Amino acid sequence: xxxxxxxxxxxxxxxxxxxxxxxxxxxxxxxxxxxxxxxxxxxxxxxxxxxxxxxxxxxxxxxxxxxxxxxxxxxxxxxxxxxxxxxxxxxxxxxxxxxxxxxxxxxxxxxxxxxxxxxxxxxxxxxxxxxxxxxxxxxxxxxxxxxxxxxxxxxxxxxxxxxxxxxxxxxxxxxxxxxxxxxxxxxxxxxxxxxxxxxxxxxxxxxxxxxxxxxxxxxxxxxxxxxxxxxxxxxxxxxxxxxxxxxxxxxxxxxxxxxxxxxxxxxxxxxxxxxxxxxxxxxxxxxxxxxxxxxxxxxxxxxxxxxxxxxx
Amino acid sequence: xxxxxxxxxxxxxxxxxxxxxxxxxxxxxxxxxxxxxxxxxxxxxxxxxxxxxxxxxxxxxxxxxxxxxxxxxxxxxxxxxxxxxxxxxxxxxxxxxxxxxxxxxxxxxxxxxxxxxxxxxxxxxxxxxxxxxxxxxxxxxxxxxxxxxxxxxxxxxxxxxxxxxxxxxxxxxxxxxxxxxxxxxxxxxxxxxxxxxxxxxxxxxxxxxxxxxxxxxxxxxxxxxxxxxxxxxxxxxxxxxxxxxxxxxxxxxxxxxxxxxxxxxxxxxxxxxxxxxxxxxxxxxxxxxxxxxxxxxxxxxxxxxxxxxxxx
Numbered sequence: 001x002x003x004x005x006x007x008x009x010x011x012x013x014x015x016x017x018x019x020x021x022x023x024x025x026x027x028x029x030x031x032x033x034x035x036x037x038x039x040x041x042x043x044x045x046x047x048x049x050x051x052x053x054x055x056x057x058x059x060x061x062x063x064x065x066x067x068x069x070x071x072x073x074x075x076x077x078x079x080x081x082x083x084x085x086x087x088x089x090x091x092x093x094x095x096x097x098x099x100x101x102x103x104x105x106x107x108x109x110x111x112x113x114x115x116x117x118x119x120x121x122x123x124x125x126x127x128x129x130x131x132x133x134x135x136x137x138x139x140x141x142x143x144x145x146x147x148x149x150x151x152x153x154x155x156x157x158x159x160x161x162x163x164x165x166x167x168x169x170x171x172x173x174x175x176x177x178x179x180x181x182x183x184x185x186x187x188x189x190x191x192x193x194x195x196x197x198x199x200x201x202x203x204x205x206x207x208x209x210x211x212x213x214x215x216x217x218x219x220x221x222x223x224x225x226x227x228x229x230x231x232x233x234x235x236x237x238x239x240x241x242x243x244x245x246x247x248x249x250x251x252x253x254x255x256x257x258x259x260x261x262x263x264x265x266x267x268x269x270x271x272x273x274x275x276x277x278x279x280x281x282x283x284x285x286x287x288x289x290x291x292x293x294x295x296x297x298x299x300x301x302x303x304x305x306x307x308x309x310x311x312x
Numbered sequence: 313x314x315x316x317x318x319x320x321x322x323x324x325x326x327x328x329x330x331x332x333x334x335x336x337x338x339x340x341x342x343x344x345x346x347x348x349x350x351x352x353x354x355x356x357x358x359x360x361x362x363x364x365x366x367x368x369x370x371x372x373x374x375x376x377x378x379x380x381x382x383x384x385x386x387x388x389x390x391x392x393x394x395x396x397x398x399x400x401x402x403x404x405x406x407x408x409x410x411x412x413x414x415x416x417x418x419x420x421x422x423x424x425x426x427x428x429x430x431x432x433x434x435x436x437x438x439x440x441x442x443x444x445x446x447x448x449x450x451x452x453x454x455x456x457x458x459x460x461x462x463x464x465x466x467x468x469x470x471x472x473x474x475x476x477x478x479x480x481x482x483x484x485x486x487x488x489x490x491x492x493x494x495x496x497x498x499x500x501x502x503x504x505x506x507x508x509x510x511x512x513x514x515x516x517x518x519x520x521x522x523x524x525x526x527x528x529x530x531x532x533x534x535x536x537x538x539x540x541x542x543x544x545x546x547x548x549x550x551x552x553x554x555x556x557x558x559x560x561x562x563x564x565x566x567x568x569x570x571x572x573x574x575x576x577x578x579x580x581x582x583x584x585x586x587x588x589x590x591x592x593x594x595x596x597x598x599x600x601x602x603x604x605x606x607x608x609x610x611x612x613x614x615x616x617x618x619x620x621x622x623x624x
Contacts, residue, residue, distance in 0.1 A: 021383045064377035071333045082394025094509040103481045104418035169415045197406040
């Protein structure tokens, strides 16, 4: 099968952990071990990843160094594609041995200059703060801040991904049997100027929506969105919380799901299933193989009766 | 022709210029315009680039942010591959239009753990300092510093590149007609542990030596090393300074060339010519096309009498 697999931020950093090279490397090693059986089984895997904590940290580092101006978010996003791609490729090569070839491809994602997201920042980046810290940072730096679970974080615009510029190269590499790491952080956000040239954008694209776009453009059989919870829950946060084992885009649209980080994942999964007619699964990184087998996670297909037909 | 073209640090930053996103983007646009005629002519171009100023700046930014530890040089090198690769790919796409496909590939370069360079740091990174500033930084941070022209800079180990890990992917992309940007900063330095796995190394590889290795591994017809001077000069820095239009590895070995940044370039050019039997040219970024035509730069071939035979 051709599969696009999106690694959530927890693949590189658990909540509350300091963002050090050692912590990232250890978590990436765990992620590589979860993915190795799928890659070794010969599936055509395209791997994407988030970059929220990383891009925020690099922005803070740039601001802390007083001798020069910091870089804009497109340039910082490119830096995180290099850093995270390197750690992933190194760990996957170590885990999968010489059985598979890996390539990490720099990826630009086009967005629309008229996207309403530029007026309403929603994407959390960087570390978490207390409310008092967050309000102080917002005043000092002109940030937009928002509550993220029990904590507060900086938020930046997250426009819709419209086109992945390197899609033809990614397709060729996949056709050659290469496991491709790409569209990190949703891809570097760029937009087209009136003269047709591209310019970087101060934004961070949602990596699940970019992964859905990528999966559709590649004609993928499935989309796996890996995070740090077991799937989508009804009544999340209550004693009646229950994992939804399978559903359809139509049924998901009618459910009252709690807001939070699961919203974009459900939207991305449903979008892929609606467009492509194949399956998407949302679940925990450590259960990636079981999600593919149909025994873990929340599986979304066009027709709930045939939720597991796509595997056969 | 199949050509490996190495962009010196000046492709992104002129001496003394602050390392801002805007300065980098402007210089990269100029570099793209110099390279466009060669790429548009249909040559199979593989583009590499330095990262000395960038990797040093990212190290300083990381140290300036007190909330977390900075990243080691292999991780910072990966970040610069993302950042510079993005700027180059964006500028080349704008300049060459849709006539060519571009791919920026993350590249790891293996070095030997017993390389003597680890005991003798020689590679300048980061900004320039006065002698007083440099000595203060060396004391405060445990840096090794050295004189670089009229200024002082931090130096780090620069071990020999032994193997480019992604070479098979690079070759495939080149065979498909893709213009590949890779081996940025000489590649991310990694070494093999006793258990066979790879680990990152605190070093910065010389991008000209890595480019020579890459050119040999790809069976290139030529290697162009682009910098901010017109070529290699006899009696450099004296009134008798004279450009050497062509030479051989044997003749270059006998010349008394002034030390400095030209040393590694001459060594890299001679190594490629000795191994591959084809031509290398050292010269100014703005004269890339003329260097290929044989009318600019210092051309090194096995046999000086046939220095221009390789072009036909």
